[in-house]
Amino acid sequence: MPNMDPKKCPMPVQEPGVRNKNFKEVALGYTYEMAVNEAKRCLNCPKKPCVSGCPVNIDIPAFIAKVAEGDMEGAYAVLSASSALPAVCGRVCPQETQCEGKCVRGIKAESVGIGRLERFVADWHREHSAEKAAKPAPNGHKVAVIGSGPSGLTAAGDLAKLGYQVTIYEALHTPGGVLVYGIPEFRLPKDIVRHEIDGLKELGVDVETNVVIGKTITIDELFDMGNEAVFIGSGAGLPRFMGIPGESLKGVYSANEFLTRINLMKAYKDGAKTPIQHAKNVAVVGGGNVAMDAARSAKRLGAENVYIVYRRGMEELPARKEEVEHAVEEGIIFKTLNNPVEVLGDENGNVCGMRCIEMELGEPDESGRRRPIEKAGSEFVLDVDCMIMSIGTSPNPLIRSTTPGLETNKHGCIITNGDDGLTTRNAVYAGGDAVTGAATVILAMGAGKNAAKAIDEYIKSKNA
Amino acid sequence: MYKILEKTPLNPTVTKMVVEAPLVAKKAEPGQFIIFRATEDGERIPLTIADYDRAAGTVTIIFQIVGAGTMELNALDAGDSIVDFVGPLGTPSRLEGIKKVAVVGGGVGCAIAYPTAKKLHELGAEVHSVIGFRNQDLVILEKEFEAVSDKVVKMSDDGSWGEKGLVTNALESLIQDGNCYDEVIAIGPVIMMKFVCELTKKYNIKTTVSMNPIMIDGTGMCGGCRLTLNEDGKKVTKFACVDGPDFDGHKVDFDEAMKRGAMYRDFEAHAREATCELLKKEVK
Numbered sequence: 001m002p003n004m005d006p007k008k009c010p011m012p013v014q015e016p017g018v019r020n021k022n023f024k025e026v027a028l029g030y031t032y033e034m035a036v037n038e039a040k041r042c043l044n045c046p047k048k049p050c051v052s053g054c055p056v057n058i059d060i061p062a063f064i065a066k067v068a069e070g071d072m073e074g075a076y077a078v079l080s081a082s083s084a085l086p087a088v089c090g091r092v093c094p095q096e097t098q099c100e101g102k103c104v105r106g107i108k109a110e111s112v113g114i115g116r117l118e119r120f121v122a123d124w125h126r127e128h129s130a131e132k133a134a135k136p137a138p139n140g141h142k143v144a145v146i147g148s149g150p151s152g153l154t155a156a157g158d159l160a161k162l163g164y165q166v167t168i169y170e171a172l173h174t175p176g177g178v179l180v181y182g183i184p185e186f187r188l189p190k191d192i193v194r195h196e197i198d199g200l201k202e203l204g205v206d207v208e209t210n211v212v213i214g215k216t217i218t219i220d221e222l223f224d225m226g227n228e229a230v231f232i233g234s235g236a237g238l239p240r241f242m243g244i245p246g247e248s249l250k251g252v253y254s255a256n257e258f259l260t261r262i263n264l265m266k267a268y269k270d271g272a273k274t275p276i277q278h279a280k281n282v283a284v285v286g287g288g289n290v291a292m293d294a295a296r297s298a299k300r301l302g303a304e305n306v307y308i309v310y311r312r313g314m315e316e317l318p319a320r321k322e323e324v325e326h327a328v329e330e331g332i333i334f335k336t337l338n339n340p341v342e343v344l345g346d347e348n349g350n351v352c353g354m355r356c357i358e359m360e361l362g363e364p365d366e367s368g369r370r371r372p373i374e375k376a377g378s379e380f381v382l383d384v385d386c387m388i389m390s391i392g393t394s395p396n397p398l399i400r401s402t403t404p405g406l407e408t409n410k411h412g413c414i415i416t417n418g419d420d421g422l423t424t425r426n427a428v429y430a431g432g433d434a435v436t437g438a439a440t441v442i443l444a445m446g447a448g449k450n451a452a453k454a455i456d457e458y459i460k461s462k463n464a
Numbered sequence: 465m466y467k468i469l470e471k472t473p474l475n476p477t478v479t480k481m482v483v484e485a486p487l488v489a490k491k492a493e494p495g496q497f498i499i500f501r502a503t504e505d506g507e508r509i510p511l512t513i514a515d516y517d518r519a520a521g522t523v524t525i526i527f528q529i530v531g532a533g534t535m536e537l538n539a540l541d542a543g544d545s546i547v548d549f550v551g552p553l554g555t556p557s558r559l560e561g562i563k564k565v566a567v568v569g570g571g572v573g574c575a576i577a578y579p580t581a582k583k584l585h586e587l588g589a590e591v592h593s594v595i596g597f598r599n600q601d602l603v604i605l606e607k608e609f610e611a612v613s614d615k616v617v618k619m620s621d622d623g624s625w626g627e628k629g630l631v632t633n634a635l636e637s638l639i640q641d642g643n644c645y646d647e648v649i650a651i652g653p654v655i656m657m658k659f660v661c662e663l664t665k666k667y668n669i670k671t672t673v674s675m676n677p678i679m680i681d682g683t684g685m686c687g688g689c690r691l692t693l694n695e696d697g698k699k700v701t702k703f704a705c706v707d708g709p710d711f712d713g714h715k716v717d718f719d720e721a722m723k724r725g726a727m728y729r730d731f732e733a734h735a736r737e738a739t740c741e742l743l744k745k746e747v748k
Contacts, residue, residue, distance in 0.1 A: 171683050173501060173508070173548040181685075210550035212683055216487050237685040241701060248692055248701070248720050250727045257686035265507070265680065271738075273507040273532055274680075275731035349723035396684055397706065 003040035006109030011116055016329035020299050023185045023268055026326060035120040039067035041105060042112045049102035050114060055446030058082040060099055060114055067117055076125040084157035087192045088179060090119025093442045094320050126195055133202045139163030141459050144227040146213045149177020150441045151432030152233035153200060154448030160203040162456050169211040177235055181264040184293050214398035229427045229455045233448060236433035237396035241389055246343025251277060251351030255294045255390035262297050279386030281305045283354050285340055286390030287317040294388045295332045306332050311339040311359050311372040343387055354382045395434050413437050420454030421447055429455055465545035469522060474604040478528050478572055479538050486521030488551045494579040495557030495710050499682045501548040502536035509533040510679055512576040513552060526575030531732045532739035539743055553682045554709050559583055564590040566645045568631050568660055570652025571597060576674055577651040578605050585612035594634045600625035632659045639667050650713060654725060658718035671713035675704045677725060692717040
């Protein structure tokens with residue numbers, strides 16, 4: 001009998017007043033009993049709309065059925081057949097607009113907690129299974145993957161499972177890309193990322209850190225080294241600024257810099273070698289997931305007041321609803337319908353305030369969202385000593401500027417021929433933010449998965 | 465891991481290291497930099513490449529012991545390994561076509577000015593080097609500059625070495641003596657580069673400076689190394705790690721760069737003390 005409870009089992013979390021002072025994970029995960037009960041809410045409907053909502057097409061009802069039976073390893077086998085990073089996706093995917101958004105249970109009540117179940121199964125496997133992945137038989141072909149973020153890890157994992165000898169090249173000293181430098185520990189513990197990467201190494205994937213493709217080695221040289229195809233998953237690196245006066249004052253960070261100092265360099269820990277400003281009043285400009293991460297991190301560093309300054313309204317915030325709710329619970333103050341016009345500095349060049357203007361929403365623009373318009377004469381000064389710009393990034397120019405024949409669009413995004421990720425260069429594929437501009441972990445994983453399939457077909461046909 | 469093959473103290477606070485890094489050595493050009501982490505939990509620190517040997521697969525770095533990270537690096541000896549060493553980063557200096565040049569180096573900046581002077585000499589340019597130090601004890605690379613320069617002017621703040629005075633005094637004398645330079649290349653403390661640029665602006669001589677701001681990744685991701693250029697009255701933001709580190713000195717907002725460079729001064733002083741104590745304990 002299915003469990004007909006209209007509500008999904010709530011996720012146990014650290015109390016807001018406690019968690020906003022530590023960097024430990026906010027969501028604590030289901031217990032075994034919670035997972036089995038929640039799994040029983042799945043109706044196992046024949047059309048499986050949830051699967052079509054998943055960018056990597058996990059057979060969702062099949063893994064949930066295994067959880068309902070208490071066969072967690074069986075459930076993990078279903079997940080890992082489609083996803084290289086289930087413990088990551090269970091935590092950071094926007095399920096409400098993907099699998100759970102299509103769930104039949106969601107029509108009349110709450111959808112099945114697919115993401116929470118995915119996380120439970122991946123965590124169960126990590127904690128209970130000592131079994132190492134079997135190394136596939138090598139097929140004698142080499143492929144290079146640039147970047148060890150979600151798209152690169154997925155492409156590498158899928159290709160390694162097919163027997164390819166895969167080398168991942170990472171520019172930083174630690175692999176994981178945005179999972180390591182961008183997403184904070186309290187949303188995605190770094191031990192989990194490390195574990196997923198160790199799993200890839202067990203499959204035979206070689207990870208070379210401290211190599212900047214385009215500088216240390218070019219794409220042409222990767223082919224000279226015997227690679228038959230290259231996948232570019234270099235992400236969207238370059239932070240955007242607004243171009244308003246005062247953005248170079250001390251205390252103005254890009255969200256990338258602020259989060260990299262905290263996450264990659266562990267600046268939040270006592271005795272860390274990398275410094276970070278412990279500000280009293282912080283304004284984060286922007287309304288996406290990265291803005292929420294930056295704001296919640298600033299609060300955890302001890303800021304008294306942390307503001308999200310966003311030019312549209314609460315309804316228009318691009319961040320996941322859950323992230324916004326967590327931020328509100330933790331005491332982040334939302335100054336929506338406001339936009340900064342100038343950062344103010346003291347005589348030493350430190351931020352001492354931010355001049356803002358109030359906004360109102362007009363007619364919808366080409367993005368379909370209502371266009372924000374400045375309210376004349378509504379300027380005011382927000383008392384802050386730190387400002388974090390979180391208004392997006394654009395792809396890194398290092399690869400496109402050193403790879404002849406690799407074409408990019410006017411935003412600097414690599415042009416591909418569609419789903420399989422083939423670029424304008426033969427045997428060079430790309431996916432993730434390097435192609436789409438800043439997007440989500442799971443979309444990047446989907447792109448890595450599709451490219452791996454296309455690379456396999458290309459190499460097989462070439463050698464047939 | 466990147467093995468240290470040689471370690472030579474150049475003066476009490478400046479050390480030269482030759483590091484095994486074949487991939488970096490293969491691509492390195494004057495003006496480019498590397499980022500190192502001396503130890504597993506160390507800070508990422510950028511250093512301009514002082515020399516390289518493609519055949520031997522080695523890169524030479526010269527660094528001043530200023531903070532915790534460089535102190536950790538200096539605690540390593542030949543035979544030890546540096547945990548991380550990535551590069552070459554940044555855009556190489558554009559030196560082709562220069563016929564007569566003044567290379568101005570200040571303090572440990574001479575370590576970066578030297579490979580530039582050397583390359584210009586190899587390209588056939590007439591090289592006048594103006595090098596300055598606070599005092600005689602801090603002098604580095606004197607012989608090396610002499611070997612690649614048509615003229616070397618030596619300056620010290622206290623007159624204990626060469627002439628007493630600033631590099632800007634020496635440069636102005638050279639210009640007034642009738643030397644027509646195609647370009648002046650100034651590498652040293654930001655304040656020195658600022659005053660060299662004020663001088664050369666007066667004489668309308670193109671001037672290139674090498675900026676060394678605070679940065680983390682060195683690939684254009686963090687934006688911490690941004691600086692402002694004044695281009696035709698418009699303020700333009702540039703990232704030193706990918707757009708530089710060389711810039712047209714007449715456009716750089718040096719005052720802003722100096723302020724940004726001091727952002728973590730208190731933290732750094734504290735970290736240096738802590739590391740110093742830790743290293744002392746290890747020695748005991």
